[in-house]
Amino acid sequence: MTAKKDDSGPALPAAIESAWGLRERPPKGPRPGLTVPAIVDAAVRVADTDGLAAVSMSRVAKELGAATMALYRHVGSKDELLLLMVDTGYGPPPGPAAPGDDWRAGLTRWARAERDVLRARTWLLHVPITGPPITPQQLGWLEDGLRCLDDTRLADGEKMSVILLVTGYVRNEATLTAQIAEGSRAAGVEPGEMMPAYGRTVARLIDPTRFPALHRVLASGVLNQDDDPDDEFTFGLDRILDGIEALVYRRRS
Amino acid sequence: MTAKKDDSGPALPAAIESAWGLRERPPKGPRPGLTVPAIVDAAVRVADTDGLAAVSMSRVAKELGAATMALYRHVGSKDELLLLMVDTGYGPPPGPAAPGDDWRAGLTRWARAERDVLRARTWLLHVPITGPPITPQQLGWLEDGLRCLDDTRLADGEKMSVILLVTGYVRNEATLTAQIAEGSRAAGVEPGEMMPAYGRTVARLIDPTRFPALHRVLASGVLNQDDDPDDEFTFGLDRILDGIEALVYRRRS
């Protein structure tokens, strides 16, 4: 029953606290040859080159020239390592919107920045999310998103919902395009030929009388033309921002 | 170089073809004691009771009173089993919209139906999606969604994008609420106390001068009041439908 320094939170993992700069190293004992940032960097390097599936504790240890169990002195579990990987994988947030930008331009820039990160690091999409963001960079991204809405008169809860809506869309869109890319690589097909092949497969399977709407869409050949994936992204984002704009307009004055 | 029956598709997995009713059993050999539907049902049962993580080949085999390797006669891999689990896990699609419903009411019903499924079977959200839908029920859901847009004058590609947008939102929202529920259960906290605890943790970590917008939102206490999760879902869905409505309106006539 000793008094704890801080009982306001539900026992944050040790590595998270050290990511926030809390927690000083005790002066005793041998100098650690490994550090948490070095481990996380090595893990990110493995994920960048060989994908998230290649990230095992032994593989990361090998990358560092250390033994597998040495890592467990610095991270409590593999899940904790994944959490830290996501944090550094996202990198620093894109910064506040340009002075002349309104909320819509700012949020567009913010969304595109996240999309760019997810396109460069598709393994981020495969990390199972276990909870709301608590790492420094993650909250930095959230902060920059919220700031875009500063000039609107949305309620605080609405602002949060709007940000969740946009980031959810970005993640979803990035997941879909990444799946096409990975699927085409796995099947040995050119990326542009993936969706047409999928369309042909579905057309072969379905009965046009039971799936009339789907059949019509397939027959129209939408999947055959490989349009700019950027257009697809922009289309969905603009629909969402249109919906938000209607709300912002209603909350004006 | 023998001529194949069907070379228009890129080699569909065997279990998928049998799910579509193609592929008849050869009359030779011993009667199979196991069937694909029985295996999938057993796997779904395990996931329903003990979560997706408990679904291992040996566990499913035990559920059936069979040996682990017996399953591999019927499903090609665990990933294939997961694909089939998703198909039966979603269940039959909600059916076409009621006659008097416009596209918005229909899509709302459709989205709520998916949300209800994902709320009852949260393990569906943990299955890593590996590609576009190809199983019968999955395409049935897609069909019912597309039919809601029949009366609009959207282009075929736009209809598809709209459906992707809505289903992506539903999945995302369901993932977030499921995370809160699972997190609270793991931490031994009451569900209503989860977000306030999170808010307190973040408030303790961040520097108000570096995270002003976030600090303001936290200080407003949005996370403390536990509002109906249905309201949160409806808020986001209405924003998206507002955005779609603007497009439908523009494409009228």
Added chain:
DNA sequence: CTGTTATGCGTAGACCATACGCAGAACTAG
């Protein structure tokens, strides 16, 4: 009755995360 074929499943291999405990390094106190 014989040959063919498909099923069930036992064995075994290659991974994986991680609990536990020991040897030794680096500091502090005397």
Added chain:
DNA sequence: CTAGTTCTGCGTATGGTCTACGCATAACAG
């Protein structure tokens, strides 16, 4: 300089995962 303390690195071992391979057997065709 010595003794004690404490923390690091890591070796060993356990129990779990998926699945490649091959054998015995059951059911049919001729």
